[in-house]
Amino acid sequence: MSRGLPPLYLNKYFKSQGDAWHLNPEVKAMVEFRSLNLVGQWGFMPPLDLVFIRNVMIYFDTETKKAILKKLRACMLPHGALFLGSAETTMNLDPAWTASQYGNATVYTIKAAA
Numbered sequence: 508m509s510r511g512l513p514p515l516y517l518n519k520y521f522k523s524q525g526d527a528w529h530l531n532p533e534v535k536a537m538v539e540f541r542s543l544n545l546v547g548q549w550g551f552m553p554p555l556d557l558v559f560i561r562n563v564m565i566y567f568d569t570e571t572k573k574a575i576l577k578k579l580r581a582c583m584l585p586h587g588a589l590f591l592g593s594a595e596t597t598m599n600l601d602p603a604w605t606a607s608q609y610g611n612a613t614v615y616t617i618k619a620a621a
Protein backbone atom coordinates (compact mmCIF):
# COMPACT_ATOMS: atom_id res chain seq x y z
CA MET A 508 0.00 0.00 0.00
CA SER A 509 2.82 2.36 0.79
CA ARG A 510 4.93 1.46 -2.25
CA GLY A 511 3.47 3.36 -5.14
CA LEU A 512 -0.25 2.60 -5.39
CA PRO A 513 -1.72 5.95 -6.47
CA PRO A 514 -4.24 7.40 -3.94
CA LEU A 515 -6.93 7.35 -6.64
CA TYR A 516 -6.75 3.52 -6.86
CA LEU A 517 -6.21 3.07 -3.13
CA ASN A 518 -9.43 4.93 -2.37
CA LYS A 519 -11.34 3.43 -5.28
CA TYR A 520 -10.53 -0.24 -4.63
CA PHE A 521 -9.62 -0.50 -0.92
CA LYS A 522 -11.10 0.42 2.44
CA SER A 523 -9.06 1.05 5.55
CA GLN A 524 -10.09 -0.85 8.68
CA GLY A 525 -7.81 -0.43 11.66
CA ASP A 526 -4.28 -1.37 10.59
CA ALA A 527 -5.43 -3.26 7.49
CA TRP A 528 -6.60 -2.41 4.00
CA HIS A 529 -9.42 -4.49 2.58
CA LEU A 530 -10.10 -5.01 -1.10
CA ASN A 531 -13.62 -3.94 -2.12
CA PRO A 532 -16.11 -6.85 -2.13
CA GLU A 533 -17.01 -6.11 -5.79
CA VAL A 534 -13.40 -6.72 -6.84
CA LYS A 535 -13.05 -9.74 -4.53
CA ALA A 536 -16.10 -11.29 -6.17
CA MET A 537 -14.22 -11.32 -9.50
CA VAL A 538 -11.30 -13.25 -8.03
CA GLU A 539 -10.97 -16.94 -7.29
CA PHE A 540 -8.47 -17.45 -4.47
CA ARG A 541 -6.63 -20.78 -4.37
CA SER A 542 -3.33 -21.88 -2.88
CA LEU A 543 -0.57 -23.46 -4.94
CA ASN A 544 2.64 -25.08 -3.77
CA LEU A 545 5.08 -23.96 -6.45
CA VAL A 546 7.31 -26.95 -5.69
CA GLY A 547 6.24 -30.30 -7.11
CA GLN A 548 3.32 -31.17 -9.38
CA TRP A 549 0.91 -28.33 -10.16
CA GLY A 550 -2.01 -30.27 -11.63
CA PHE A 551 -4.35 -28.37 -13.95
CA MET A 552 -3.59 -24.68 -14.36
CA PRO A 553 -5.66 -22.29 -16.47
CA PRO A 554 -3.78 -20.17 -19.05
CA LEU A 555 -2.09 -17.28 -17.24
CA ASP A 556 -1.98 -13.62 -18.30
CA LEU A 557 -0.18 -12.25 -15.27
CA VAL A 558 1.95 -13.88 -12.60
CA PHE A 559 3.25 -12.08 -9.53
CA ILE A 560 5.69 -14.14 -7.47
CA ARG A 561 7.72 -11.33 -5.97
CA ASN A 562 10.31 -12.54 -3.49
CA VAL A 563 9.06 -16.12 -3.59
CA MET A 564 11.80 -17.86 -5.60
CA ILE A 565 14.42 -16.49 -3.18
CA TYR A 566 13.66 -19.52 -0.99
CA PHE A 567 14.51 -22.11 -3.62
CA ASP A 568 17.70 -23.65 -4.96
CA THR A 569 18.68 -23.22 -8.60
CA GLU A 570 17.14 -26.48 -9.83
CA THR A 571 13.83 -25.67 -8.13
CA LYS A 572 13.81 -22.15 -9.65
CA LYS A 573 14.46 -23.65 -13.09
CA ALA A 574 11.61 -26.12 -12.62
CA ILE A 575 9.19 -23.37 -11.53
CA LEU A 576 10.06 -21.16 -14.52
CA LYS A 577 9.62 -24.13 -16.86
CA LYS A 578 6.18 -24.94 -15.41
CA LEU A 579 5.17 -21.27 -15.56
CA ARG A 580 6.27 -21.08 -19.17
CA ALA A 581 3.98 -23.99 -20.02
CA CYS A 582 0.99 -22.12 -18.51
CA MET A 583 1.61 -18.57 -19.74
CA LEU A 584 -0.38 -17.12 -22.61
CA PRO A 585 1.84 -15.75 -25.41
CA HIS A 586 1.40 -12.16 -24.14
CA GLY A 587 1.63 -13.26 -20.48
CA ALA A 588 3.78 -11.28 -18.06
CA LEU A 589 5.75 -12.44 -15.06
CA PHE A 590 6.78 -10.12 -12.21
CA LEU A 591 9.54 -11.11 -9.80
CA GLY A 592 11.21 -9.33 -6.92
CA SER A 593 13.83 -6.70 -7.72
CA ALA A 594 16.59 -9.06 -6.54
CA GLU A 595 15.26 -11.94 -8.65
CA THR A 596 15.73 -12.77 -12.31
CA THR A 597 15.20 -15.49 -14.89
CA MET A 598 18.74 -14.92 -16.14
CA ASN A 599 20.94 -18.03 -16.01
CA LEU A 600 17.84 -20.06 -15.12
CA ASP A 601 15.69 -20.18 -18.25
CA PRO A 602 16.78 -18.55 -21.53
CA ALA A 603 13.19 -18.62 -22.86
CA TRP A 604 12.28 -15.47 -20.91
CA THR A 605 13.14 -11.93 -21.86
CA ALA A 606 13.18 -8.93 -19.53
CA SER A 607 11.93 -5.42 -20.25
CA GLN A 608 11.20 -2.36 -18.16
CA TYR A 609 7.63 -1.39 -17.33
CA GLY A 610 7.80 1.80 -15.29
CA ASN A 611 9.97 0.97 -12.30
CA ALA A 612 9.30 -2.75 -12.66
CA THR A 613 10.98 -5.43 -14.72
CA VAL A 614 8.52 -7.59 -16.62
CA TYR A 615 9.44 -11.01 -17.98
CA THR A 616 7.75 -12.37 -21.08
CA ILE A 617 8.38 -15.45 -23.16
CA LYS A 618 10.52 -14.91 -26.23
CA ALA A 619 8.71 -15.51 -29.49
CA ALA A 620 9.80 -18.75 -31.19
CA ALA A 621 12.46 -18.06 -33.83
Ligand SMILES: C[S@@+](CC[C@H](N)C(=O)[O-])C[C@H]1O[C@@H](n2cnc3c(N)ncnc32)[C@H](O)[C@@H]1O
Nearest residue numbers: 543544545546559560561562563564565566592
Ligand atom coordinates in the same frame (compact mmCIF):
# COMPACT_ATOMS: atom_id res chain seq x y z
C1 LIG B 1 8.98 -12.94 1.26
S1 LIG B 1 7.32 -13.46 1.06
C2 LIG B 1 6.84 -12.48 -0.32
C3 LIG B 1 5.38 -12.17 -0.25
C4 LIG B 1 4.86 -11.22 -1.34
N1 LIG B 1 4.97 -11.84 -2.66
C5 LIG B 1 5.58 -9.91 -1.31
O1 LIG B 1 6.40 -9.64 -2.18
O2 LIG B 1 5.34 -9.14 -0.38
C6 LIG B 1 7.53 -15.07 0.39
C7 LIG B 1 6.23 -15.78 0.04
O3 LIG B 1 6.58 -17.00 -0.62
C8 LIG B 1 5.60 -17.94 -0.28
N2 LIG B 1 6.11 -19.30 -0.53
C9 LIG B 1 7.16 -19.90 0.06
N3 LIG B 1 7.30 -21.17 -0.39
C10 LIG B 1 6.31 -21.36 -1.30
C11 LIG B 1 5.91 -22.46 -2.11
N4 LIG B 1 6.55 -23.64 -2.09
N5 LIG B 1 4.83 -22.32 -2.93
C12 LIG B 1 4.16 -21.14 -2.97
N6 LIG B 1 4.48 -20.05 -2.23
C13 LIG B 1 5.54 -20.17 -1.40
C14 LIG B 1 5.32 -17.65 1.18
O4 LIG B 1 4.05 -18.14 1.54
C15 LIG B 1 5.38 -16.13 1.24
O5 LIG B 1 4.10 -15.58 1.07
